Every structure is written in C-alpha cells, then in structure tokens.
Amino acid sequence: MRVEYINPFVESAFNVLKEVLQGDVHRGELYLKSTSMPVMGVAAIVGLAGDVEGRVLFDMDKPTALKIASAMNGEELNSLDDLVKATITELANMITAQSVTKLHDLGFRFDLTPPAIFTGENMEISDHDVEALIVPMQTPQGKIEINVAIRERS
C-alpha cells in the first residue's frame, strides 16, 4: 500500500474515535497481513474506487460494538439491533470519509461505496492476493481493528 495513504487512515481513525467516544484512544503497532483473518463478530466494510481499488474493514467483537453504539447514542443498548448496526456502519463511514477527504486534499481521487455490516460467529475473511494494513485501535469500549487493503489500478 502506498505510504501516502497510511497516515490519512490512521489519523482519521484516531480523531473520529476520540471525538465520538470522548475517551482515551490508543493506536497499536501497524502491520501487514495477507492470510485469511478471523473476524471478531461485527465487521463494517466500505469499498473504495477511483484511482485505486480496495476496501476498509472495521472489525470488533460484539460487546465492543454494543458499548460503542451505547456511547455514541447516549443510551444503554443491550442487543445487536438495527440501531446498533446503523451506528457502527455510520462510524465506519465517518472514518473512511474523513480519510478520503484528507487524501483528496493530497491529490488522490477516491470514491466510497455505501458501507455494509456483517455480524455472526466464527467468520473469516480471505483475499490472498491483497495485502492488508492492520491498524489496531484500543478504545475505552474495547479493541477495533481497522483493516485497509488498497491497491493502485493497473
């Protein structure tokens, strides 16, 4: 993944999470992965098109998703209902959109696809030909892994 793309994603994830969760957010060590990876339980995905092709995946476990949705909505939510899903989807959209805006300012033209959310037990995502950058984020509500796989159109 091009070096120029990394920072906008990391910064936006950090800023947005800090803003919506009003707490201490820590970024873990970035790394690369290209094997199939387990999905923790709730995964929001946003596709990218334009100069590049790829996707951004926001992965967290169910308790984290519930706590984040509760914090963002200002009420206690206990089941993974439509409101929770819509909130997590919106979070994914906010982070990706802010990154794309930053990239746009640097001269890279990306478009977003509408986000989608997957929930379930024992899920796995595999795309062997694409290498993903993993950005682990530790929030007071739990861990979110942002999984960015972008490549230049050839």
Add this chain to the structure above:
Amino acid sequence: MAQVEAAVQATEAKKGSGDKVDFKMITFSLAGKEYGIDIMSVKEIAKAGRFTYVPNAAPFVRGVYNLRGDIISVIDLRTFFHLPAERKAEDALESLLILRIDEHVFGVIVDAIDKVVGISSAGIQPPHPIFGDINVKYIKGIVENSGKLYIILDVEKIFAPAREEEEPRPEVLKVAKAAAMEEAPRSAAREGEDMAASFIREALAALKGFHVSTVNETWFNRRHSEWKASKPGDAQIREAGEAEAFLQDFWSPSSGALWEADFVEAVKQVLPDNESKNINVWNPGCGKGHETWSLSIALKQRYPEARVKVWANDSDLLAISMAPNMVFPDNLPEIYGPYLSRGRNGLSFIQQVRDSVFFEFHDVLNASPLPPLDLIVCRDLLSLLSVSDQNRLLDDFGDKLKPSGVLLLGANERPGPGWSLLGSGTVSAYRKE
C-alpha cells in the same frame, strides 16, 4: 478400400513429404508471426466481442464471455506474451479460439485465425532458446509447412499453471530447491570447509538474519577464508558486533545513500535499449528510499522518451514512511543537481521525478500485484530472507520480468542458474536465460 488407400498415398506423394499426417493444428497469427495450436485442444473458433470486464483480474484476462450459456474466461494471448495488440473499438469483434483443457474451457484472442494445417509430428523441431518473443517454456516446437514456419504453442503449459493455482510448478520447484539445498553443503565440503563455517552460517542467520545460499555463497566462501586468516585460533562469531564485522564488506556500494555518479553511470550502461513507451520498474527492499531516487534519475537519463514508473516497497514502516518526502543536504553528487528544487525544509526532488515513484508499505513475501516489468532492482534483500523465501522471490522475479527484462542484485549476490550476467560485471545485472 484399396482405392482409397491408393488415393491417400497419391496425395501424400504429391505433397512430396511421404510422411504421414498425424498432427493437425489450427494456425493463427500474433503480431505478424504464425503460430499453431494442437487441434485436439481446440473446441471451436468464434468471432466475439463485448467481453464482460472482470475487476482485479490479471492484465491479460480480457473478461468473461457467454458462450451459449457457458461463462468462459477470455484471455488475450498478445497481452499474455507482451506482444503489441491493436486496440479495437469497444464493440468490434475479436477472433476467438475456444480451447478445452481438461474440463476447463477458455477463449483466447488472437490477431487472425488462418486454417487447419496437417503435418507429420516427426517434422516438429524443438524450440530454439533464442526464439525471442515468446518464452520458450510455452513452445512445443517449430514446424515448417508449405514455406511457412509455424510456432506450435503448448496450451496446456500456458493455462495449466494459471488455472490450477500454480500447483504443478511449486512441486517442481520444491524438488529443485531441495536439490539446491543439498548441493550447497556438498560443494562446501568439497572445498574443505569445516564445521566452523556452518557455525558461522548459523550465527549470521541468528544474529543478523543473513542467510548463506547460492545467492551469496561465492562472497561467503571468500570472506570466510579472509576471516579465518585474520583471526587465527578463534574465528567463531558469538555476538552481533562480530557478525556485523563479518558482513561489513558484503553490502553494496552506496547503501542507504544516494548513488555516486560513477555507479549511476555503470547502471545506465548495463541497461539495454528499450523502445517501449512505458518502463515499469520494481524496487523491493528500498529501505529509506535513497536507492529509489537514484534509480529513477538513472532511468530518466537512460530512457528520456519513456514514461518511467518505479514501485518501491519496504516492510519497515518507519524507514519507508519518510521516503516520499525526503529532504537532502546540500553536498549531493552533481548529477542530481538538475532534478532538485529547494523547498521550505531543504532540497528535494522535483515533482516530475516524484510522480514516477510510488513508495509502498509492502512485504515482498505477500502477493505483489505488478504489471510486467522491465527492471527489478533488489539489492541486498535476498540475503536477508530465508533460503526458501529467496528461491520463491527469485521465481517471482522471473515470472514478473518481461523476456528482455533485467534483474539487478546487490554487489555480492548472484541469482544462480537460469540467469546470465549482463555487461562486464561492475553491476550485478542479470537476464533470464
């Protein structure tokens, strides 16, 4: 019955060959040359267009096509062999050979389909290694028929590896690798190398991640005898400092700095003429990026007419994250002068140069999606990978390079059998045999 036989014999006699026709092929042309494919693998021929584009597919895959209800993938043989192909209008029809290999059916786009030619399989001659345009491993043989030379393509070889997840080839490679690995200790033994050398090999691997293999064995053997001579009695390596001292003359000139003018000149001289409009270059293991900048300047001077693209990767995020916006001190070699401009933070390369370089945070051991390459510059990276990864990467290099492509390794690295040295050896530049 006898009459029929007599007639057949008469036609054969007329042809003047006297040989039996036992091999029929469909002939077609690619970029003006004549080719043939065994008729037994051809299901039918067709004219078709408006293929459905498949995102993320290899460049030679034109898309999929609906052949009377069956969805088949369509491969452009010209792109596959890096031959020039005329871009037709969106809805123009292409000549399509429908092939059946095992249970798979593919469409193959060629320039023009000619006719069916019957020949005697005894007349097929093995491919000659200098057969330029097309990689010899895909050619079954050459045959002459009524004054024309036909190159018979081995479709099973062309499509089997791509379709079946490259399974058959890694098998072969594994055997080859095992053979290579067995050979290393044996040849070492022949040279009277003792236990001490293998301890040093292990120490280098453990302390510095440096793996001795066919890639750097020539250097290692020379360095080891020097080392022994300089430290009589105790030549063992026990700590990182000693390993560093052992490796100090391994690293290529100008590592971690912009190349000196004479090295740029040497690289320019070893690069072959290339009339292509686009020159694609891969620079894995670029570290902080100095090498990539020097390389892009060398290429700009060597191929002033072409559009050069350099993909540079490193798996060290800290090193590579500074590369795109690198600033330089004032005392640079003179050759870089015209390409630098002074910004707020100091000297940096002009936009025109920057536009040709892509720095990527990427691990070469993961899949690297790149177009066919003219040049790969990979200095002092192979030696820092495990022996099996070294072989894997070298195979990957061979597959990604165009037939005329060049591989540039570190000063003390050799790619092993299957590659031939270019130029006088001042630069370790190789071409696939």
